Amino acid sequence: xxxxxxxxxxxxxxxxAVVVDDLxxxxxxxxxxKGLLRLANVRLLDYTLSxxxxxxxxxxxVYAAQGSEQLQEHVRASGWGEPGAMAVQVVACQGSLTFxxxxxxxxxxxxxxxxxxxxxxxxxxxxDLRPLLLRHRATCARDxxxxxxxxxxxxxxxxxxRTEPKQLLLGTAASGRVLAHQRLDPDARNLDxxxxxxxxxxxxxxxxxxxxxxxxxxxxxxxxxFSDNFDFQTRDDFVRGLLLNEDILGHTxxxxxxxDEYASRAHSxxxxxxTSVDVIRRWTFPLTPDVxxxxxxxxxxxxxxxxxxxxxxxxxxRSDVEDCVIGEGSVIGDNCRLRLCVIGKNCVxxxxxxxxxxxxxxxxxxxKGFKKSHFLAxxxxxLSKNNxxxxxxxxxxxxxxxxxxxxSSEDEGEAxxxxxxxxxxxxxxxxxxxxxxxxxxxxxxxxxxxxxxxFANDIPANEVSLWVSKVVLGLPAALKKPPKDxxxxxxxxxxxxxxxxxxxxxxxxxxxxxxxxxxFSHAKPFKNNKIAECNSFVCLIKRMINLKKN
Amino acid sequence: MSQFTEIxxxxxxxxxxxxxxxxxxxxxxxxxxxxxxxxxxxxTVASDLLKIVNDEGKxxxxxxxxxxxxxxxxxxxxxxxxxxxxxxxxxxxxxxxRFVESCMNCEEIQEKKFSAQCPGLKDAILDHIAExxxxxxxxxxxxxEQAAEQIQxxxxxxxxxRSSIVAAFLQAKKAAEHxxxxxxxxAEGAPQCEGVKMAExxxxxxxQTTLISDTNIYSxxxxxxxxxxxxxxxxxxxxxxxxxxxxxxxxxxxxxxxxVIVVAPTYKFSSMLSESHQSDNETxxxxxxxxxxxxxxxxxxxxxxxxxxxxxxxxxxxxxxQVVSNIGTYGVSHMFTAINELYGAVEESAKDLKxxxx
Numbered sequence: 025x026x027x028x029x030x031x032x033x034x035x036x037x038x039x040x041a042v043v044v045d046d047l048x049x050x051x052x053x054x055x056x057x058k059g060l061l062r063l064a065n066v067r068l069l070d071y072t073l074s075x076x077x078x079x080x081x082x083x084x085x086v087y088a089a090q091g092s093e094q095l096q097e098h099v100r101a102s103g104w105g106e107p108g109a110m111a112v113q114v115v116a117c118q119g120s121l122t123f124x125x126x127x128x129x130x131x132x133x134x135x136x137x138x139x140x141x142x143x144x145x146x147x148x149x150x151x152d153l154r155p156l157l158l159r160h161r162a163t164c165a166r167d168x169x170x171x172x173x174x175x176x177x178x179x180x181x182x183x184x185x186r187t188e189p190k191q192l193l194l195g196t197a198a199s200g201r202v203l204a205h206q207r208l209d210p211d212a213r214n215l216d217x218x219x220x221x222x223x224x225x226x227x228x229x230x231x232x233x234x235x236x237x238x239x240x241x242x243x244x245x246x247x248x249x250f251s252d253n254f255d256f257q258t259r260d261d262f263v264r265g266l267l268l269n270e271d272i273l274g275h276t277x278x279x280x281x282x283x284d285e286y287a288s289r290a291h292s293x294x295x296x297x298x299t300s301v302d303v304i305r306r307w308t309f310p311l312t313p314d315v316x317x318x319x320x321x322x323x324x325x326x327x328x329x330x331x332x333x334x335x336x337x338x339x340x341x342r343s344d345v346e347d348c349v350i351g352e353g354s355v356i357g358d359n360c361r362l363r364l365c366v367i368g369k370n371c372v373x374x375x376x377x378x379x380x381x382x383x384x385x386x387x388x389x390x391x392k393g394f395k396k397s398h399f400l401a402x403x404x405x406x407l408s409k410n411n412x413x414x415x416x417x418x419x420x421x422x423x424x425x426x427x428x429x430x431x432s433s434e435d436e437g438e439a440x441x442x443x444x445x446x447x448x449x450x451x452x453x454x455x456x457x458x459x460x461x462x463x464x465x466x467x468x469x470x471x472x473x474x475x476x477x478x479f480a481n482d483i484p485a486n487e488v489s490l491w492v493s494k495v496v497l498g499l500p501a502a503l504k505k506p507p508k509d510x511x512x513x514x515x516x517x518x519x520x521x522x523x524x525x526x527x528x529x530x531x532x533x534x535x536x537x538x539x540x541x542x543x544f545s546h547a548k549p550f551k552n553n554k555i556a557e558c559n560s561f562v563c564l565i566k567r568m569i570n571l572k573k574n
Numbered sequence: 575m576s577q578f579t580e581i582x583x584x585x586x587x588x589x590x591x592x593x594x595x596x597x598x599x600x601x602x603x604x605x606x607x608x609x610x611x612x613x614x615x616x617x618t619v620a621s622d623l624l625k626i627v628n629d630e631g632k633x634x635x636x637x638x639x640x641x642x643x644x645x646x647x648x649x650x651x652x653x654x655x656x657x658x659x660x661x662x663x664x665x666x667x668x669x670x671x672r673f674v675e676s677c678m679n680c681e682e683i684q685e686k687k688f689s690a691q692c693p694g695l696k697d698a699i700l701d702h703i704a705e706x707x708x709x710x711x712x713x714x715x716x717x718x719e720q721a722a723e724q725i726q727x728x729x730x731x732x733x734x735x736r737s738s739i740v741a742a743f744l745q746a747k748k749a750a751e752h753x754x755x756x757x758x759x760x761a762e763g764a765p766q767c768e769g770v771k772m773a774e775x776x777x778x779x780x781x782q783t784t785l786i787s788d789t790n791i792y793s794x795x796x797x798x799x800x801x802x803x804x805x806x807x808x809x810x811x812x813x814x815x816x817x818x819x820x821x822x823x824x825x826x827x828x829x830x831x832x833x834v835i836v837v838a839p840t841y842k843f844s845s846m847l848s849e850s851h852q853s854d855n856e857t858x859x860x861x862x863x864x865x866x867x868x869x870x871x872x873x874x875x876x877x878x879x880x881x882x883x884x885x886x887x888x889x890x891x892x893x894x895x896q897v898v899s900n901i902g903t904y905g906v907s908h909m910f911t912a913i914n915e916l917y918g919a920v921e922e923s924a925k926d927l928k929x930x931x932x
């Protein structure tokens with residue numbers, strides 16, 4: 025039996041939450057921290073803190089990648105953190121940019137005492153989080169290896185809230201343990217699942233009707249996992265990493281599906297616009313501007329008949345306005361049609377404007393006759409019809425095109441980056457070798473150039489020989505010199521890179537194959553030329569064999 | 575930040591998150607809070623006390639916009655403080671009566687600065703607040719005592735949704751006369767469907783209960799002899815702010831000439847005039863979460879359909895016959911005077927607590 029004084033000295037367990045305020049997506053023309061982005065004219069951080077306060081969280085730590093002073097000021101002005109209410113602490117993390125970096129900071133500061141809620145600053149959730157916490161504790165009591173319970177909201181496929189380019193496929197066992205977590209391409213026709221999934225026994229569920237609000241309950245073991253794995257940058261990395269290493273490290277994850285509750289994220293432009301509409305449509309009640317969500321952005325009154333949530337001093341002309349949130353001092357003209365719009369403070373909307381699903385931040389001006397739907401206009405934009413020479417239409421169009429094309433352009437960009445490295449390397453090596461041949465540079469210097477190129481483009485060691493061989497074999501055609509001379513000149517380079525290793529030999533043969541294909545594909549369909557090409561190709565092979573002998 | 579900040583925040587948290595359940599408990603907790611302020615040393619003249627209560631009250635009601643009881647209790651207690659001051663200054667009950675009557679004339683009130691020093695004022699105020707709190711404690715009993723006269727044998731009573739005070743009212747009648755054979759028809763009160771819980775409560779007390787859907791209210795009304803309603807607020811006009819569906823019950827009852835009796839303790843009497851009461855940031859009604867009506871996960875509904883789920887219903891005073899409260903039974907036309915006694919003039923109390931009273 026433990027001595028009595030130790031019991032008295034034991035610290036009362038404080039329920040904590042960590043809000044990760046990582047870098048805002050570049051979609052948004054906003055320079056502040058993510059927590060201060062306005063959703064329906066109220067800062068995102070207020071939504072998150074309200075949700076946590078409702079769950080009885082006693083201490084919230086906000087880890088901010090940037091703008092921590094602004095966040096601190098907002099917290100103070102809003103009255104969060106007063107005695108008796110939830111304590112809110114903003115932690116500035118210099119140099120940390122991603123979710124993973126901020127979690128590593130969390131681990132370094134050792135601020136966590138037990139189970140804690142983990143959310144991002146852009147999570148909007150009306151669910152009562154207490155059942156989630158209870159479920160996590162019950163799971164941990166049953167399964168000693170459980171480290172995190174992820175919460176998911178339900179949203180059928182084709183739902184407007186599912187704005188991610190790749191949708192989530194979740195596989196769970198009967199106990200709720202996560203067995204598979206994949207992001208699927210909407211056009212994918214096949215999917216790969218681990219065999220373990222099928223072998224788990226009855227009650228295995230595969231769900232494609234979930235959206236991920238980035239909400240979870242974590243145990244003490246989670247921050248060290250981020251420190252141990254430096255390549256965990258996003259939450260998806262973490263989830264995938266845990267799943268992959270389940271056998272080695274033994275950590276398990278569980279999933280909790282929120283029933284009939286609203287939870288979503290506003291991290292990208294499409295999801296931000298979708299969440300704005302949800303707030304207007306009251307799905308996030310009681311997290312709505314008129315129900316005292318924020319001490320700073322207050323004074324919203326709801327007109328029940330037309331669902332207009334507006335502050336004082338708003339003047340609306342003879343217009344058809346329905347389902348809107350309007351900030352103070354805004355003026356709306358006659359003959360307008362506004363639906364599902366969020367209008368900031370002191371905006372001016374002239375006559376004959378038709379907007380649907382628009383989000384206008386403070387002090388925007390919309391000129392007469394403007395008509396558009398589903399866009400974001402940053403502060404002080406002037407919007408007018410295309411044939412008007414207003415400056416900011418370009419800004420607003422960029423927002424819109426990002427909205428519709430965001431998925432494809434993102435994918436292209438990524439793929440392009442990867443290929444670029446090899447292409448870069450290829451081009452650089454080709455340039456140096458061509459120049460080297462022309463100026464009769466010493467091959468050792470050329471080797472140095474190739475090496476520096478290689479490190480600059482981060483080419484793995486086992487692929488260098490492939491690319492160098494490709495370059496060298498393509499040089500005779502590029503330089504329009506006889507292969508004999510070219511190959512003889514570059515023999516030392518080939519010898520250096522295609523050494524004794526059989527992998528290198530294979531690479532070289534592959535390069536040979538590719539070069540041969542190139543030669544034949546470019547060859548004109550005239551018999552003579554083809555023979556000429558064949559001859560040069562045979563020549564090449566002979567040269568290669570001779571090289572090998574040396 | 576004041577000495578009461580921590581207590582106020584804890585109170586707001588407890589009320590908001592269900593640790594304090596039911597409007598009676600909320601009213602008691604709020605009265606407790608004002609008592610704490612009045613018994614503290616932070617004030618010497620009445621104007622100071624009024625200012626502190628006003629400031630703390632403003633912050634409390636801003637944190638709890640969906641709890642009208644909090645605002646009601648605060649306003650009623652502020653009126654009590656003013657009345658006590660007036661009595662202390664003039665030392666006569668007649669003066670207080672004149673004060674109450676003069677409440678229609680707000681210029682007189684404005685002239686009174688409430689800043690004269692009055693020995694014994696603090697004790698008088700504390701006594702009066704203690705009386706108020708006792709009244710709160712006895713409110714349920716005072717109401718249920720009247721059940722015996724209100725309900726006759728063989729009555730068929732209709733109610734909608736769940737109201738703990740109406741349940742207590744009916745249970746008291748049953749307890750008083752075991753053989754009284756009244757029966758109760760409970761309308762479920764969609765989308766909250768709290769009527770189901772009400773039917774359970776009544777059935778446990780062996781009252782003959784029928785549960786019906788809201789759509790059948792009209793068809794059952796021909797058998798009903800009395801409608802007994804609970805409410806969120808009773809307005810100065812005698813109208814009600816009640817749960818959705820109450821207007822329909824009142825309308826149908828009015829058409830069938832069935833009397834409608836509202837059971838409401840004084841902390842549900844509101845200083846709001848009517849449903850179109852306009853002031854800085856008061857709203858009569860709110861649109862609540864549509865999740866009771868439709869599911870968010872249904873993509874077609876969530877993206878394309880406007881789902882309305884209003885929080886309250888307005889019942890016009892024409893549909894209400896009587897209000898049974900702990901200070902007696904009032905005909906609906908007397909509500910205005912009764913509420914004036916609690917709050918003072920419309921103009922005067924409108925200046926109090928400029929905050930989000932919902």
